[in-house]
Amino acid sequence: MSQITASTCCYCGVGCGVLIEHDGEHILGVQGDPQHPANFGKLCSKGATLHLTGDLDARGLHPELRLGKGLARTRTDWDCALDHAANVFAETIREHGPDSVAFYISGQLLTEDYYAFNKLARALVGTNNIDSNSRLCMSSAVVGYKRSLGADAPPCNYEDIEQSDCLLIIGSNMAYAHPVLFRRLEEAKAKRPEMQIIVVDPRRTDTCELADLHLAILPSTDVALLHGILHILLWEGLIDRRYIDTHTEGFDALKSLVHGYNPQMVSELCGISQDSLQHCAMLIGRAPSFLSLWCMGLNQSSSGSAKNSALINLHLATGQIGRPGAGPFSLTGQPNAMGGRETGSLSNLLPGHRDAGNAEHRAEVAQYWRVDSLPQSTGLTADFGERDRSFR
């Protein structure tokens, strides 16, 4: 007899809810969950064909063990496989210490799984060598959020997309990378055509089809563009002085920083006209609510954290944060990258937005986990395997 199990699509960061029809052994079909707040029943072609990848023929159904690199894998049972893995870890730790092992965990894990791996690595093994896909995907956004807002937590939700008056999509081909969310934006724009959409991308992607303004800047000139927009907003008096005085610090330093980014210089650097730069700044500065969406075009860059900070600064300077339809909203690549970061799945983090480098935070978590202490040594990162100092 067929049954329905509610779950989440494992592919992209939209996090669509799915209803899986199965008979307890075989997946018979997958549909969008009409009650789910991310997608309200919609799925893209990847999500709609999930059941094909869940086919028994395509799945590993039992553990296999290879006792030497030159040997073939042979079938084993779960007890043997788990004992083997635990013994290899234990022997390595006994011989070479806790920092001789490391965990690299996936953005497809559930939040509870992330938490359990963190506890295993830090409290039981005693190493901070635990990192996740967020290192390669979202670490620039993490730095931007922490540096500008004090916490790695996007201050927006999907409903803001429908409520915003002006959206800036920068470094994201959302139509391809986050298709169901893009459909949601298309519907919102169809209902409220006055909603202004700006796309910043050196390429003319399908996302640009929805744009009122497309700025095809030269690659790697995003920081100059964002500073140039703030320069114009300052010049035009379109900043929110009351918000700045009440909620921010260091604004004078930012003002000095963007002072030199005049429209002529920025238009030359970015390869766009001064008119389009001015038009973009006016759309943002005059919008009752302003939301920005970005993805790997900003994050996966040698200056990714500077790009994130420059964008968040724009929101802080205009007070466009912390109210409906406004704020900086990073689009993540993997379905539960944020769940991983909330449970401490970067080598420098601890659960609950705490830092592994902070003695007070370590003591709090150690007490909660009922261990004497947590490791102090800086954990290895997944990108270059270097000891991470970037977030400290």
Ligand code: SF4
């Ligand atoms: S938009 Fe993303 S989460 Fe939704 S169905 Fe497609 S791949 Fe899955």
